[in-house]
Amino acid sequence: MSSHHDDPVVKLGADESWERLAGTTLGRLVTHVGEVIDIFPVNFVVDDRTIVFRTAEGSKLYELTVNSDVLFEADDHDDGSAWSVVVRGNAFRIENSREIAAADELPLRPWIPTLKYNYVRITPTGVSGRAFAFGEEPER
Template identity: 60%
Template sequence: MENVNDPVTALREDECWEHLRAHQLGRLVTRVGDVVDIFPVNYVVDGESIVFRTAEGGKLAGLTINASVLFEVDEYTADDAWSVVVRGQAHRIADEEELAAVEQLPLAPMVPTLKLNHIRITPDSVTGRSFRRGPEPGVFDVHPY
């Protein structure tokens, strides 16, 4: 039985996708060897995958070396918050038919730069949590798990 007083609640996968579809800016986490990087990227949901555009450079090179990525989107208000994490594989879209299809998506760079590479993140898992915000409880008010 779920505790309705619990300030942290796991989101169902369909709720995660709702949050992802409702937003346009997320964070891409890459890892090459011992170097972990995080990049803000604007994106669009295409079916049950994430598509974004990028220029030539370190982000694209890193994805070529290690396609395993994390993608995170979150939001908060005074009363609540949520976070969704997509773990998956990123690949540059090279197939002409797939490229023609994603070029029709409502995805344009947020800054006036050329971003000619379309990247698709295919999820291995999609998880999320929602948080009820409030003051920190007293040390003796916390119930054991």
């Protein structure tokens, strides 16, 4: 019988999931409007157990106003292991001027030289994370 430690896939608790998210900057936002499901890469920061990103006017922002239910995923890997965290939640444009001023202080810079004036915050309804240990395929 294999112990939990030998398991190549380990579920991460909420604390560890948020810790992993806080250590990376690129994630993927999945939106769902009617029959259309879209995925967008976004540069993000963790702010008090929420996800904050900036975006220009356009389809991403439009889709969020139609249906705020989103999935957000981020992952990373090194030589021996990898992890993936999925956040389910609701995404809303930050409109309150005090919150916008606070968001301006976050270490959030676009990777490409475009003007992105809109901040979006994802408030989670659930978070799940998994860590994977790499290794040889077991004998069949």
